[in-house]
Structures are given as C-alpha cells and as structure tokens.
Amino acid sequence: MSIFGAMNAGVSGLGAQAQAMGMIADNIANVNTIAYKGVSARFSTLVTVEPTRAFHTPGGVRSNRFQEIDQQGLLQSSPSKTDLGIAGDGMFVVRENPAAVTGGEFLFTRDGSFITDNNGNLMTSTGNLFLQGLRFDQMGNLPTQAFANLETVNIQGLSVTAEPTTTMDIAANLPADDAIGTVHQVTLPLYDSQGALQNMDYFFVKTAVDTWALTGRFSDPNTNFASNDTTTANLAATALADETNFTFNSSVGNFFGAVLTGAGDITATKTTATNTALSIAVGSETFNANFALTNNLPVETEIAYSSSTTGMNGTVGGGNITVTPGSPVQVDIVVGAATFTGTIPTDAGGGADISLGQNITLTDGTDTLVLTIPAGSTLIGVDLDASVVPLQTALDLAFDTAGTGTQFSSGAIVDGVADLIPGNTITLTASGGQTLLLDLAAGGASYDLSDDADLATLDANLTAALNGMVLQNGSVGFRMADIGFSATGRLQSITALNSPYMSVNANDELDFFIDFDNSAATDITQDRNQVTLNLGTFGQLDGLKQFAGDFFIGQTDQNGKRFGNFTTLEISEDGIITAVFDNGERTDIYQLALANFANVNGLEARSGNAFQETDFSGQAQLLLPNTAGAGSVVSGALEASTVDIAEEFTKMIVTQRAYSASARVITTADEMLEELLRIRR
Numbered sequence: 001m002s003i004f005g006a007m008n009a010g011v012s013g014l015g016a017q018a019q020a021m022g023m024i025a026d027n028i029a030n031v032n033t034i035a036y037k038g039v040s041a042r043f044s045t046l047v048t049v050e051p052t053r054a055f056h057t058p059g060g061v062r063s064n065r066f067q068e069i070d071q072q073g074l075l076q077s078s079p080s081k082t083d084l085g086i087a088g089d090g091m092f093v094v095r096e097n098p099a100a101v102t103g104g105e106f107l108f109t110r111d112g113s114f115i116t117d118n119n120g121n122l123m124t125s126t127g128n129l130f131l132q133g134l135r136f137d138q139m140g141n142l143p144t145q146a147f148a149n150l151e152t153v154n155i156q157g158l159s160v161t162a163e164p165t166t167t168m169d170i171a172a173n174l175p176a177d178d179a180i181g182t183v184h185q186v187t188l189p190l191y192d193s194q195g196a197l198q199n200m201d202y203f204f205v206k207t208a209v210d211t212w213a214l215t216g217r218f219s220d221p222n223t224n225f226a227s228n229d230t231t232t233a234n235l236a237a238t239a240l241a242d243e244t245n246f247t248f249n250s251s252v253g254n255f256f257g258a259v260l261t262g263a264g265d266i267t268a269t270k271t272t273a274t275n276t277a278l279s280i281a282v283g284s285e286t287f288n289a290n291f292a293l294t295n296n297l298p299v300e301t302e303i304a305y306s307s308s309t310t311g312m313n314g315t316v317g318g319g320n321i322t323v324t325p326g327s328p329v330q331v332d333i334v335v336g337a338a339t340f341t342g343t344i345p346t347d348a349g350g351g352a353d354i355s356l357g358q359n360i361t362l363t364d365g366t367d368t369l370v371l372t373i374p375a376g377s378t379l380i381g382v383d384l385d386a387s388v389v390p391l392q393t394a395l396d397l398a399f400d401t402a403g404t405g406t407q408f409s410s411g412a413i414v415d416g417v418a419d420l421i422p423g424n425t426i427t428l429t430a431s432g433g434q435t436l437l438l439d440l441a442a443g444g445a446s447y448d449l450s451d452d453a454d455l456a457t458l459d460a461n462l463t464a465a466l467n468g469m470v471l472q473n474g475s476v477g478f479r480m481a482d483i484g485f486s487a488t489g490r491l492q493s494i495t496a497l498n499s500p501y502m503s504v505n506a507n508d509e510l511d512f513f514i515d516f517d518n519s520a521a522t523d524i525t526q527d528r529n530q531v532t533l534n535l536g537t538f539g540q541l542d543g544l545k546q547f548a549g550d551f552f553i554g555q556t557d558q559n560g561k562r563f564g565n566f567t568t569l570e571i572s573e574d575g576i577i578t579a580v581f582d583n584g585e586r587t588d589i590y591q592l593a594l595a596n597f598a599n600v601n602g603l604e605a606r607s608g609n610a611f612q613e614t615d616f617s618g619q620a621q622l623l624l625p626n627t628a629g630a631g632s633v634v635s636g637a638l639e640a641s642t643v644d645i646a647e648e649f650t651k652m653i654v655t656q657r658a659y660s661a662s663a664r665v666i667t668t669a670d671e672m673l674e675e676l677l678r679i680r681r
Helices: 002-029 388-403 452-466 645-680
Strands: 039-045 061-067 075-077 084-087 091-095 107-109 114-116 122-124 130-135 167-173 183-191 197-208 211-218 224-226 246-252 256-258 266-272 275-282 285-292 304-308 321-324 329-335 338-344 359-363 368-372 407-409 412-414 425-429 435-440 470-472 478-485 491-496 502-504 510-515 528-534 552-558 564-571 576-581 586-592 594-596 604-606 610-612 621-623 632-635 637-639
Touching: 002 039, 002 061, 002 645, 084 091, 167 183, 167 197, 183 552, 211 510, 256 275, 266 452, 275 425, 275 452, 321 388, 329 359, 329 368, 329 388, 338 368, 407 452, 478 502, 478 510, 491 502, 564 632
Parallel strands: 084 637, 167 528
Antiparallel strands: 039 061, 075 637, 084 632, 091 107, 091 130, 091 594, 107 610, 114 122, 122 130, 130 586, 167 552, 183 197, 197 211, 211 478, 224 510, 246 435, 256 470, 266 275, 275 285, 285 425, 304 368, 321 329, 329 338, 338 359, 359 368, 407 412, 425 435, 478 491, 502 510, 510 528, 564 576, 576 586, 594 621, 604 610
C-alpha cells in the first residue's frame, strides 16, 4: 500500500506542478495585458484515512487556482482621454450588448482601454464590452444610483444648440474722483436666437457727483432696442428715443465722447439780432450750427421796426402805442414792462414833418427802439402842424396798427416764423470737419429761433434728450438708465430711462428688449429677446461700486452661446464624463459608477479581461467614484498587469524542480516494486 501510495502521491505532484506551470505560463503570456491580475497556484494536501497512528497512507497534493483581483496594478500614462484607470478599489461596469436590455448580464473589468465604435458607443479595445454609466438629463440631474438605470455611454451626435443672451452681469469700479464727463466702456458678447455673435457696448458716463449715465450700443447696425410691443416697430436704438423731439440719425467722423448737461455743454443762443447759434459739446469736440434770422417786421401800415439793442424783451399790445400832441410830438411805446419814449420834431413853418426814411428813436433809459418810415408810406410829407389833432390822431392809429402784437426777444424782433419744424434736420459741424445730424421727430415741437422763450425750450429739450449720450466713430449710444451711488461708494439706485424700452424689475435689475433685425414684423419668439442686466445688489459691493482710484472691471458674464460642435471628452476623477464643444461650452453627459464586492477575489474570470459575479464574491454594490471606499477614475491612464516576470521565472524554476522530484518519486517507487518482484524468483 505504501509503495503504491507513494507512486500515487508522485502522480498527484506531477499533476499539481503541471497545473502550476500552466498558471505561470498564463501569467507570462499576459504580462502586457491591460489590468491583468496574476494567477498563482495554492497547494493543499490530499490526506487519506490512516488505520493507526503508526501507519502512514500517502495522499498527495492538489493545486488550486488563486487570482489576486484586488491587487492594484501600476497606472501608466496614455495619450487617449478615454483610456481610464482606477486608483483604488472598484471595477468598471460593462455589458456585452450595448443596448439597455432589461435583465441583461453585467460584467466587471479593470481594463479601461475604451474606444468608440461606429455608433459612438464606448467599448473596450477588445471590442466586446461596452462601458455603462448614468446619464444626466437636460436639467443636469442624475437618475437613481441603480443598475437598472445604467446605459451604454454614447457620444454620437453631441452638439449644443444656440441660445440667445437673456442675462448679463457687470461688476466694476467707477472711480469716485473722475471728472464730470469721464466715460468708461465695458463690452460684452451678445448672441441672438440663432447664435449669431455681436458686441454690446456699455458706456458709463459721469454726469454729476455720485451719478453716472448708462448708455448702450450694438455693433450690428440692424440690432436695436425695442419695446415688448410686437405690433409696431417702435424701435429706438442706434438712434435716440424720441423722448424730447430729437433723435440722432447719423454722424460722420472719428470722434468719441459723451454729451453732458453742464454749463456750456448744450447751448442755443441768439448771438446777434440776425443769428442764432446751436452748440453741442461731445467729449473734447464741439459741434456748432448757425441760423440766420430775418428779425424785420413786415411793412404793414406805414411803419417798420428797423433795429434795437439786445436788452429789450416783451410784446407790444394794442393801445400800448400813444402819440401826444405838442411841439415836438411825443411817441410812447410799451414793450413788456418797459416804456420807450421818443419825439417827432415839427416845423412851425408848415412844412412836411415826416419824410421818407425818417428814423424815430425811442428809449427807456437803457435800450433804444428805432421806427423807420418806409418808402410808399402815406405819412411821408405830412405836416403835423396843420389840423394838428386829426393828423396826430391818424399817426397814433397808424403806429397802433403797425406795432400791435410785435414781440421783442433780446432786442430782436420775433419774426413769428418757425425756423425748426418736425422733419427738419439740424447739421452741426466740429472744428475737425466731423458732422453730427439731429432730426426733429414727427409730431414734435416747432421752434422760432428769433424767440428767446423758444430758444430756452430748445436748450432744455436738447439737454433732456442728449444728456449722457455717447458717440463713438459715427455711432450713437442709447441712454438706458441713471445710476446713483451712496456716499460710501455702494450702488444705491437705478433709474430706467426711455420707457417702454427700459424698466427696472423687482430685483433691481434693468430689463430691456432687443430686436435683432429692427423689424416689427418678426415677434419676440423669433428675434426679439428680453435681456436682464444685473449691476449688483443695492448697498452691497457685489456689482458696480464707486471708490477713488482706477477704473477696473471685476467680472462680466452673459448666458448666450452659439451653436457648438462636439470636439472632445473630459473625464474627471469623480467619473463625470463631460462633452466639450467648439463654442467653449461644457456639458456633463454621464456619471460613471464603480462596482465593489465583499470578496472581489471571488469573482469568476471571463474572456476579454472581464469578471462575473459569483456567490463567493457577493453581490455587486454600485458606488460613485471617490465615495464609500470606491477609488477614483484616472483619465489618460491604463492599469498595467500585476505580473512580475522575474518572480514568474523564479516560480518556473521551483515548479520545474518540484515536477522533477515528483517524477523521481515515481521512478524510485517503480524500482522498489521491481525489487519486491525479484524476491519471488
């Protein structure tokens, strides 16, 4: 029994060492296999039942396969972003079928060499296992972390639709020590509903202490500010809104600056009795226009006002001209609050007292008024001494008829003619030859430039209309709002201007509509978008602020974007797969989940570097990377095989010797049997 038992034990040794050699061969063959886990032989004894303690029955040996799946392989760099390694515990979840089939078998692998197939699915380089992940919905939310919600990661047809700009944010410091008239510019990108890009310029113009005007302008001449009324054009835009009768309609030349309302910035002045000047200061340039005035009363009934000095103002009313008989004849004319007195000498000899071109000069002690007897007057040659009373009465009547209703303004006669009427264009020219055009809008006011009252109204209307407007290189900005700061430099107020184009919402943000083709025929769903401009929180320092020092832009932002084509993937260590597009947008599309097991070494190996769940491994637990003991995902890296060549060759020598020794046991037992057989001979 013992000789045969020894021979059987030797046979079992041959089998066990041969199996160990097979494992070594497997390891060496897979030394470059991605994430291969080395296999080793674990030997155990085969023991037979012995009849007594003094009697030994040989049993032999058995070789068991043991694969160290939990052993971490070295992570090696890879140029592909879709090559993934795991630093720590956990395994990628894969399927043999890319379609999400209910009840389909999940497999697990550490082989992260993923590539895309012709349908955009991420699969292992072996081509038979498809990576699984949780998909983000359109709101950026993930489904419940469960195997039933896993699906094959697919990147085919990824793109980002264009979105119009609907919000803008500006945080900046507007220097408190800036002079009145200082202009600062902030430029933000602006997208329409089709993703077309242009720039929107914001100009901050200091108009008073702690007060700035906000002006907006578009780089595309077809884009305008709009009201939310889609049935009428009602668009202002690169032109100024018809708030006070005036609009910019065009300008030529390279100039830059703001129109302010300080002394001398906008003036409408009658410089002489026959000239009125209009002046508008734009930054360092001054634009001027001159208007020639008639300032002569038509010859109605024998007498004309021919000249006067500049201090006389008022209207000559009926009965305010009197002629008093005497020698000389006295003439009194009441003009407004002043009484002008003059005389007409008489010739006692009976000659003519009034002659052609005769001037009758009157004065109130400060200013003078001159009456002229024009050619063709019936008063020429009249002798005021003959029939004195009737002739003087006729002269009184003639003066009353001619002068009643005549109005003087700064010494000039108001001619009653509207020099500027709706539809007129005022051309102003700067010293450098640049021109600026102002339109009087339809339905607006008319102005008699010989009338000081009208000039005052013109000046006031221009000031109200143009204050804070910014002009640059022939383009005109639209005044949007006035911005006020507290004494401590904090944003305090935003006052929207030019309603209905501008309004302030309940969150103290500026709301306005933009029409991208300047047409009322297309409504808000097509190309008219509302934009909300956030300038910060009142009383806080999170947006605009006003402190002494330099102008600086802290932060700007807007939410519009153009259409984007997919360019690449980025995968974070948390397992989030992000699609990157050529418009700069980034969108999270999948969340990878890692499987972990109570006994990972109990998994059953499958072809293609995969493993299958078994009763020995326990049920798979689905975990997010970097949570609950799961490892992190490393993009651009692959896990190397855990096989050590030197160790395997050492094992091979030992196994070979063990195999030879087992064979020697068999041959020795055979010789002993032969000796036993010889005893019989």
